[in-house]
Amino acid sequence: MADHTDSRPHPDSSGRRRGGRPDPADLRQLADSPVSLRRIARLFTPHRATLAVVVALIVLSSLVGLAQPFLVRHVIDEALPRQDLRLLLLLVGAMLGVAVVTAVIGVVQTWLSTAVGQRVMHRLRSDLFAHLQRQSLDFFTRTRGGEVQSRLVNDIGSMQGVVTQTATSIAANVTVVVGTAVAMVALSWRLALISLVVLPPAVLLTRQVARMRHRITGERQRRLADLHVQIEEGLSVSGVLLSKTLGASPRLTARFDETSADLVGLEIRSRLAGRWRMATMNVVFAAVPAAIYLAAGFPATSGGMTIGTLVAFIALQGTLFRPLMGLLNVGVDLTASLALFSRIFEYADLPVDIAEPDEPVRLDPRRVRGEVRFEDVGFSYDGERAVLSDVDLVVPAGGTLALVGETGSGKSTLASLVPRLHDATSGRVLVDGVDVRDLAAADLAGIVGVVTQETYLMHASVRDNLRHARPEATDVEIEQACRTARIHDVIASLPEGYDTVVGSRGHRFSGGEQQRLAIARTLLRDPAVLVLDEATSALDNETERAILATLDEVTRSRTTITIAHRLSTVRNADQIAVLHAGRVVELGTHEELLLLGGRYADLVRGGLVAEPAAA
CATH class of the missing domain: 1.10.287 (Helix Hairpins)
Incomplete structure (x- = not known):
């Protein structure tokens, strides 16, 4: 299914077409995911008039091409023996005319069939890309990136052969074989x-x-x-x-x-x-x-038989072998083509785990207060083992909540439910009293901003990377966001400033600089709720203190949920929730939890939540 990597040759490879037998991998694919011919036909329904013209041109070209041997016979049997110059000129002119007509028809047929194939590919490619964009993180976690790219690029790209090679070659080969056979019988x-x-x-x-x-x-x-x-x-x-x-x-x-x-x-x-x-x-x-x-x-x-008839017959017979071989490989070609459709439809039919609501509740991001509430939240990745259980938390508008606990306690999973990277298996996650599942994805993305420890920067300029969060942002707003994230001076020192290309995955910048760019990118959107998942993990102590001071100012007007292993990051939070095995086992301020002498105090003493300087 979706978690394997495509290492097979494509259907236009010489190995598959010359073998005379369908590729076993194609047969397995079709056995696992059968394809409806009616569904394939629906893809080409909008282009049926063009396809009819293509088929007509193929038949016409094949039939016109069959005139050449008969013209040769007349040249040899009549024009040359009689020294009939007028007839010879007519026949030679007709031979050139046949060549020109078939060439022009071939160009037009190629143009039309390629245009149809490209339009169908474009529609499939765009629809599949949009469908995959709606898939949850679980899908991309269990699926190899190369497999997704193979479906979008290689498989859909190879489908061009379905229209321009497989379908057209069948029509052309049938016409040539039948027409040639009839012409051969007519000759002798x-x-x-x-x-x-x-x-x-x-x-x-x-x-x-x-x-x-x-x-x-x-x-x-x-x-x-x-x-x-x-x-x-x-x-x-x-x-x-x-x-x-x-x-x-x-x-x-x-x-x-x-x-x-x-x-x-x-x-x-x-x-x-x-x-x-x-x-x-x-x-x-x-x-x-x-x-x-x-x-x-x-x-x-x-x-x-005359000499001209023999020469014409030999010419006809010479055109019969290749199309006949092509028809014998029709089964291989069709199987390969159907296997491509099967692989593409396999992804197109994937259910969307996190779907858009049918009737979304509209919230204006500019008027959202930012209260976040977890009501009896439970979550499981596989439907069996619970990652979160019975989580009840309230983060008041403008408040800060820090999530701490051992690795695997469920901190990141709980925070990921707020931006709907996952959906709660049970219970609800509310923003200003509205279930996040009832919000349109675009509205929720405008309300909740996320900065993770895994910073991703595109191979584009600094300015374009920042505008990815908010395309309409002005240069002044971009610069202000970078000043807030303490990255403006670094960018300004570069020869091309904000037009500097960050390189593949941002390799031009250090890990700490990349994280500050990610923070600036999120701040540019000015979300009411901030989720910081180890957002300062790659920063040195001095830079982290500067960022934390900045975030203290920024978070005064917004709700913040922070996941961190550093005491400096969590000690000033309004609330600290200690998670263990997916449950909230302690809740309070830094001082309250230390006085309690429970798991939080053990974490601090054990160094799991420690000052950077002590690490």
């Missing part, structure tokens, strides 16, 4: 009969050789993949360090040598198989015309 039914007898064994021989090459090539690709993995694992910094410290270098070298030696034999067999395939096809292309020439030499089978 005797030679046509001989061709029908000779072609089947020739086709079967070619397919057998192709299957052999497909099998060898598949094994070669697998061993190449093994080689790449061994290189990546054995010659990376981490891999070399591990092999040296474990004394595994000789074993890794021996394994690499074995894989490389296997590739030598497979490469030789693959090249020979390819050569055998070409040799077989060359023999077929030579043997069939030879048989026809031989038959034309016997009076019993020639039927008084």
Whole structure:
């Protein structure tokens, strides 16, 4: 399903099309997720008129192309023997006309079919992207990022072949095969009969050789993949360090040598198989015309055939082999195409765990007070083991709540319920008395701002990264947010200032600077509720004190929920909730909880909630 990585070749790869048999992976995909042809047809329904024109152009092009052998016959049998210059010019002109017409038709047909394919791909790609954006964090936690990208880019991109290759080639091949067969019978039914007898064994021989090459090539690709993995694992910094410290270098070298030696034999067999395939096809292309020439030499089978008819027949017969092979691979092509649709629909049909409310309650973010209430909240990721149980908390508007506890106690999960990164399994999370599940996602995002320890910056300028939170923000507002987050001076010192590109994942900045940018980005939205999940974990002591002083000023007018392991971050909170095994076991101020002498006091003494200087 969705948690595996796509490592298969695409349906337009030569290995799959030449093998003559559907890829087992495609068959498994269709067995697991069958595809309705009616559903596929609905994708192309808006373009049915264009597709009808495409099919008509394909048929017309194929039929016009069949005129060439007949024109050649007239040139050889009539124009040349009679020295009829006028007829010769007409026939040669007609031959050029056929070439021009088929070329123009081909261009128009390619344009139309590509346009249809691209529009269908665009619609699928956009719809799938929007659908995946609505998925919960759980989906992205259990799904490899490469798999999501493969579905969006590779699978949908390969669908272009469904329209421009599979569907059009079927129509073209059927037309050519039928038209050519009729034309061959019209020219000489005797030679046509001989061709029908000779072609089947020739086709079967070619397919057998192709299957052999497909099998060898598949094994070669697998061993190449093994080689790449061994290189990546054995010659990376981490891999070399591990092999040296474990004394595994000789074993890794021996394994690499074995894989490389296997590739030598497979490469030789693959090249020979390819050569055998070409040799077989060359023999077929030579043997069939030879048989026809031989038959034309016997009076019993020639039927008084002219030279022009023989040349025309040979030309027609030469156009029959490739489309016939194409039709024999229709099953492979269709299976590959259906497997693509199956993989795409598999994601398109994923249920949305955190759905938009049908009738959302409208809250103006500018008028929200910011009271947050947890009422008998419970949560489970798998429906069996409870991560949170019976949590009842109230954070008054403008108040601060600190969540502390051991790793795995449920702090981050509880905080994630406020911005609806997850939905409570039981109970409710309320903002100003409204269940967050009844708020539109855009309204909730305007009310609740989140800063986590995992800072993500896009490969864009500083200004664009900040405007991602609020596109309409002015330069003055951006600069003020950065001053508040104590990052303005760093940005201003750069040669390009706010136009500096942060680099992939923000590598141009240190971890602390990245977190300050994330804080500035959130402050730019001016949310009524702030959720800070280890938001100062990557900061040094001095910077953290400056940020905390700033946040103290900022949080006076907004509700703040803080998760931290540093005493300096939580000691001034209005309330501190101590979580253990998903339950709130203590609640009070720093002084109250110390006097209580319970779990919070143990955490402080044990260093789990300690001053940075003491760490």
